[in-house]
Amino acid sequence: MRRTVMVFSVAWIALGAMAPAQAAVHSIDELPYVNVVGCNDKEHWAAQRVICSPEARHSKLWDKLVQEDGYVFGQYRDLLQNTALNSPEQQRIVVSQGEYLRRRDACGKDLLCMLRVEEARDKELMALRAKLRKDLPEDEIAAWSKGWVIPGSGGKPQALGQRVMAGFALYPLPHVTLADGSTLFWGFQQGEGSVQSLAMTNGKGQLQVLGMADDLLLSSKEKTSTPQLRLFVQDPKALERYLPALRAWAAADSLGFNQECPGKDAQRCTAAMQSPLPIRAFLLRHEAGKKRENNALQSPVPLPKVQDSVSPGLFWQ
Incomplete structure (x- = not known):
């Protein structure tokens, strides 16, 4: 079955550029790439601006792009909760998320390219979640x-x-x-x-x-x-x-x-x-x-x- 990670509305994720060195935080909500906002946010990444455009909304790929984006970011947040705060392991997850976003940006206006990048990241995070899974004793x-x-x-x-x-x-x-x-x-x-x-x-x-x-x-x-x-x-x-x-x-x-x-x-x-x-x-x-x-x-x-x-x-x- 499809995982029950997090349910996202058609609101999109606003993402800030990651600093070269991640400062210690007190909550995962202070980490990059976890803030949920609408398409009118001023901090959109290039891929977001494309996907939020009227042209993209009329594409047959748009629903799938939104769905995969929700899966990716839901899993990302779940992984942050599964790792110790400020740990090297958690920071590697943050860094890899930034790399994913830049790969998606590199697709330009190619929606199919963006979808493939999202799907690949989805599978990558699913595998990492399985590896880091913690069970109730x-x-x-x-x-x-x-x-x-x-x-x-x-x-x-x-x-x-x-x-x-x-x-x-x-x-x-x-x-x-x-x-x-x-x-x-x-x-x-x-x-x-x-x-x-x-x-x-x-x-x-x-x-x-x-x-x-x-x-x-x-x-x-x-x-x-x-x-x-x-x-x-x-x-x-x-x-x-x-x-x-x-x-x-x-x-x-x-x-x-x-x-x-x-x-x-x-x-x-x-x-x-x-x-x-x-x-x-x-x-x-x-x-x-x-x-x-x-x-x-x-x-x-x-x-x-x-x-x-x-x-x-x-x-x-």
């Missing part, structure tokens, strides 16, 4: 959650694993790879966006933090319920390392994701980070000498004080 999630329960509806116990996996119904799962190679996956329950789950893995793909969010999505705008984010760890030290990213995700979630910060949404992001985030953590491990219980909320863990070093602008869906 479902086996580890099952092992972590086995035997544990949480209070469910009506006070009846609900299996922790059942609740967590219900919140990963979205496919493909949104995820972001951080500078240290760790990856944060998240999703939501089918038909119920306010029921979400998340998982944080280290650079080796091993599960470090499991989480459940309820009524957190858009909670900064809609005060209709009590939001909460419950985190589960087997080693409390994981919170010291991963809490900055988890706090930033919670802030992004409360805003509805897709925030440009740094950028036009910087003030909103700052306010969300500074507001009290409804985060609690629990130890998902039976301690020696204590009565064995299966309530996953029986062992709360204090949250460490951490610096907010991750931007909510990282998290898009």
Whole structure:
């Protein structure tokens, strides 16, 4: 099947020339070639000006050109999310995207040439996505959650694993790879966006933090319920390392994701980070000498004080 990367309207992508050396950024939205704009943008590349012209719109190739362009740029953004921010690997992807755009420009007014360049880049990015693909550690999630329960509806116990996996119904799962190679996956329950789950893995793909969010999505705008984010760890030290990213995700979630910060949404992001985030953590491990219980909320863990070093602008869906 055709991949479900990103859906683009007939708006086109405005692209800026890439600097010889890419400066460090705080969000993939600061990287070149990721800004979506209309055909009236002043920064069009030569190929864009041709494709956006009235003559091209009447060509039988126009629909296919627009479609392939959407695939290419959707995959490009997805690859940026799959690689560590500011890493050499990510920068190589940015450089290769600039090279692709210049190849397309070199086609002049030849629409068939442009289409061939787009299709070749599409295949190239598909192969790279397959190589860099990261999967949710479902086996580890099952092992972590086995035997544990949480209070469910009506006070009846609900299996922790059942609740967590219900919140990963979205496919493909949104995820972001951080500078240290760790990856944060998240999703939501089918038909119920306010029921979400998340998982944080280290650079080796091993599960470090499991989480459940309820009524957190858009909670900064809609005060209709009590939001909460419950985190589960087997080693409390994981919170010291991963809490900055988890706090930033919670802030992004409360805003509805897709925030440009740094950028036009910087003030909103700052306010969300500074507001009290409804985060609690629990130890998902039976301690020696204590009565064995299966309530996953029986062992709360204090949250460490951490610096907010991750931007909510990282998290898009």
